Amino acid sequence: xxxxxLSLLEIPAIDEKARSEAKRRVxxxxxxLGSLGRLEDLGVALAGMTGRVTPTLxxxxxxxxxxxxxxxxxxxxxxxxxVTAQMVLNFLRGGAAINVLARAASAEVLVVDAGVAADLPxxxxxxxxxxxxxxxxxxxxxxxxxxxxxxIVEEGFRLFKRxxxxxxxxxxxxxxxxxxxxxxxxxxxxxxxxVEASLVSGRGTGLTDGQLSKKIQVIDQALKLNxxxxxxxxxxxxxxxxxxxxxxxxxxxxxxxxxxxxxxxGFISTVAAFLAYRISPAVKPFLIAAxxxxxxxxxxxxxxxxxxxxxxxxxxxxxxxxxALAFQILEASVRIxxxxxxxxxxxxxxxxx
Amino acid sequence: xxxxxLSLLEIPAIDEKARSEAKRRVxxxxxxLGSLGRLEDLGVALAGMTGRVTPTLxxxxxxxxxxxxxxxxxxxxxxxxxVTAQMVLNFLRGGAAINVLARAASAEVLVVDAGVAADLPxxxxxxxxxxxxxxxxxxxxxxxxxxxxxxIVEEGFRLFKRxxxxxxxxxxxxxxxxxxxxxxxxxxxxxxxxVEASLVSGRGTGLTDGQLSKKIQVIDQALKLNxxxxxxxxxxxxxxxxxxxxxxxxxxxxxxxxxxxxxxxGFISTVAAFLAYRISPAVKPFLIAAxxxxxxxxxxxxxxxxxxxxxxxxxxxxxxxxxALAFQILEASVRIxxxxxxxxxxxxxxxxx
Numbered sequence: 001x002x003x004x005x006l007s008l009l010e011i012p013a014i015d016e017k018a019r020s021e022a023k024r025r026v027x028x029x030x031x032x033l034g035s036l037g038r039l040e041d042l043g044v045a046l047a048g049m050t051g052r053v054t055p056t057l058x059x060x061x062x063x064x065x066x067x068x069x070x071x072x073x074x075x076x077x078x079x080x081x082x083v084t085a086q087m088v089l090n091f092l093r094g095g096a097a098i099n100v101l102a103r104a105a106s107a108e109v110l111v112v113d114a115g116v117a118a119d120l121p122x123x124x125x126x127x128x129x130x131x132x133x134x135x136x137x138x139x140x141x142x143x144x145x146x147x148x149x150x151x152i153v154e155e156g157f158r159l160f161k162r163x164x165x166x167x168x169x170x171x172x173x174x175x176x177x178x179x180x181x182x183x184x185x186x187x188x189x190x191x192x193x194x195v196e197a198s199l200v201s202g203r204g205t206g207l208t209d210g211q212l213s214k215k216i217q218v219i220d221q222a223l224k225l226n227x228x229x230x231x232x233x234x235x236x237x238x239x240x241x242x243x244x245x246x247x248x249x250x251x252x253x254x255x256x257x258x259x260x261x262x263x264x265x266g267f268i269s270t271v272a273a274f275l276a277y278r279i280s281p282a283v284k285p286f287l288i289a290a291x292x293x294x295x296x297x298x299x300x301x302x303x304x305x306x307x308x309x310x311x312x313x314x315x316x317x318x319x320x321x322x323x324a325l326a327f328q329i330l331e332a333s334v335r336i337x338x339x340x341x342x343x344x345x346x347x348x349x350x351x352x353x
Numbered sequence: 354x355x356x357x358x359l360s361l362l363e364i365p366a367i368d369e370k371a372r373s374e375a376k377r378r379v380x381x382x383x384x385x386l387g388s389l390g391r392l393e394d395l396g397v398a399l400a401g402m403t404g405r406v407t408p409t410l411x412x413x414x415x416x417x418x419x420x421x422x423x424x425x426x427x428x429x430x431x432x433x434x435x436v437t438a439q440m441v442l443n444f445l446r447g448g449a450a451i452n453v454l455a456r457a458a459s460a461e462v463l464v465v466d467a468g469v470a471a472d473l474p475x476x477x478x479x480x481x482x483x484x485x486x487x488x489x490x491x492x493x494x495x496x497x498x499x500x501x502x503x504x505i506v507e508e509g510f511r512l513f514k515r516x517x518x519x520x521x522x523x524x525x526x527x528x529x530x531x532x533x534x535x536x537x538x539x540x541x542x543x544x545x546x547x548v549e550a551s552l553v554s555g556r557g558t559g560l561t562d563g564q565l566s567k568k569i570q571v572i573d574q575a576l577k578l579n580x581x582x583x584x585x586x587x588x589x590x591x592x593x594x595x596x597x598x599x600x601x602x603x604x605x606x607x608x609x610x611x612x613x614x615x616x617x618x619g620f621i622s623t624v625a626a627f628l629a630y631r632i633s634p635a636v637k638p639f640l641i642a643a644x645x646x647x648x649x650x651x652x653x654x655x656x657x658x659x660x661x662x663x664x665x666x667x668x669x670x671x672x673x674x675x676x677a678l679a680f681q682i683l684e685a686s687v688r689i690x691x692x693x694x695x696x697x698x699x700x701x702x703x704x705x706x
Contacts, residue, residue: 030443031450032431032558036674037647037667078385078704086701090383095694097384103692104685205385205704294390312665313682314390321389328681329666332457339456341448348439351431351558 009157011256011282019048022337029340030348036336038310042288043333049261049286054338055170060107060327061163062173062320063251064091064098065156067115067244068134069180070143074218076183078206081134084179085118087319091177092123097317098175101324105331107173109320110163114152115243116178129155135242138187138222142239149238149246153279156250164258171330172255172262173290174269175320176244179205182295185271187219187240189297191228192271192278193304200297202267202316233278241275248272253279256286263330265323266293266316270301277305290326291315362510364609364635372401375690382693383701389689391663395641396686402614402639407691408523413460413680414516415526415673416604417444417451418509420468420597421487422533423496427571429536431559434487437532438471440672444530445476450670451528454677458684460526462673463516467505468596469531482508488595491540491575495592502591502599506632509603517611524683525608525615526643527622528673529597535648538624540572540593542650544581545624545631546657553650555620555669586631594628601625606632609639616683618676619646619669623654630658643679644668 022044027033034040046055066088072081090096091111094103102109112127113120117134120126131151135143144152163169178184182204189200197219203212219240226239237246249272255262256276264270264287276283289302291311302309310326343350375397380386387393399408419441425434443449444464447456455462465480466473470487473479484504488496497505516522531537535557542553550572556565572593579592590599602625608615609629617623617640629636642655644664655662663679696703 029450030440030448031670035558035668035670036450037669039666039668039678080702083702086699087383090694090699090701093694093699095383095692095699097382097389097689097693100688100692101685104681104688205388310666313392313663315388315392316390317384317388325392325682325685328457328685329678332454332678332681335453335457336450339448339453340450341443341446346439346443346446346448348443349433349436351436 014048014285015051018051018053021053022047028342030343030346039333043337050259055334057170057331057334059170061169062102062107062109062175064109064175064320065112065114065244065247066177067242068117069184069242070135070137071183072180073137074139076215076218077179079179081179085116087177092125097321098319101321105324105327107327114247129159138240139218142226144238146238149234152243152246153250156247157254160251160254169260172260173320173323174248174264176268176318178244181242181268184242185268186297187222188236189271191230191236191240194230202295233275245272249276252276256283262286263288263290263323263326265290265320266318267295267298274301291322367401367638368404371404371406374406375400381695383696383699392686396690403612408687410523410684410687412523414522415455415460415462415528417462417528417673418465418467418597418600419530420595421470422537422595423488423490424536425533426490427492429568429571430532432532434532438469440530445478450674451672454674458677458680460680467600482512491593492571495579497591499591502587505596505599506603509600510607513604513607522613525613526673526676527601527617529621529671531597534595534621536568537595538621539650540575541589542624544583544589544593547583555648586628598625602629605629609636615639616641616643616676616679618643618673619671620648620651627654644675
């Protein structure tokens, strides 16, 4: 990160006072102690993140960030590259899964072009932070230059700050779209975790056994050729990452610095959040795992972050769809804190523990 | 069931045509095949239950049915019996967890007195189907007479029919309140499944180890004394059940007969749905498991029904709280079916599997 941004990057600690007051409040509500399980823990955690004993989640925003990947030339995806741009147009028209699930959760979708390999029309609602029309083929050389890696994280950081300054965001969901991006994510996860590619590689949008072997081989080749330094997150991003991933990492850093809870979606957005964590470990208490994706690398990252997802619905779509579903559980958890009656308010006798 | 009700009780089969059309539709939407996981399966299942390819869940109703239990005289609950009536008043004022979670899911809560041991004031919104002010102490004799067991199931059946006739219900959630009702539910589950009491008994609202042993001993005593016939569900209900459980079983039977999906909540409401299933196995395809409760008997019943819950959030509150949370996932699943664009509508290239 540049000095300018590093100086901005002061991520606060959890507000222990708000957290413990919320805990006291949840224990005074008309229900047996602890009987709402993880819903109670979640509400209390959100109080600690936001610094508010009864947080409200009025403005829920999903950043669905798109980028293309040069590595698709190696035949690692079941879909052609043009689908990235086609899906961006689908997002803008409101016909994709993320639009439907965000509407159901009363959340906004902000569609971001962080490196799509097409000239997208200037459309209402399309945010452009593009430095380049997709990454280079990491099987032949670095995916991007160190300057581009730095640049895209900063773009994400500034993007969040700008939107948040205009109207405060209460919770942010990380979403993405990019044909080939489970390949880049698997390479980046392997680099950051220092593990074998085969442990973090999955079928993405639907590879056969043969295609999956090929994908692992391509990732191995990219890692051998580029030698990302697992101790240097920005080096890993540059060599085997993607523009949407870097942008989402920047959004994560900016959100945490503003005490805004960050809801990760599936494998790719969790790689982005993990990258942010490796840039600044102080983001960790602001991360929430929405669901457990079918992609095998996802569970490894969640373990590394010591997070248990709220949902396990065998989803593997991305776009922010799991985050949008999880928003409804977050909303329920904070409404419990603010709307339920206490034992004394409701004149209900307490139990004898 | 009386002849009158048995003649009404024609539970239809799943609509395989609607189901397979919904499956075709979900496979044509702009996402990789199967990538929304259980959300897709759920939408398709709801199409089969309702007979509509794109079901809508506009009127979502939770029946929160209350009843008292004579067995509390044996000291099996951490809370005093008066809490049942106090919580009914809390439901009517909107301050309980179920009110909050139902509001969050845009669902109605219908509060039903099916046997509370108190004269509840005539209040707007309180539905009375009470035959008696609570069951007898099953540790000393049968919880209710065969006629009362029959009567309360019929009350539940007619209640659903009446509300549904006035304005169609699209999905129903089963909720309950009753101090002592995990004890009755454990006894009833043990009787219906023909298993040891210790396998289905848990800490309810928060028992200590000593209190849990006592509870198991009381259930054992009730089973030995009353000898419920595990092959006769109505005999089991009469001897060791509860009025809220019988009423919910009747609601389940009526809902399935009207093609209305039934969302079970935790242990107690699942015992009620299981009872309905034992009365008429045709209800099974209309049952949806909302969440997995901490109560150990819950998992046994879910296994017996071959159902996997949508949520695992360590909840154990009842009232219908898990069902209300699950309503939001159901809503998301049907909105995917009706609101997402197809590949051809959105001009997105399809993958090559």
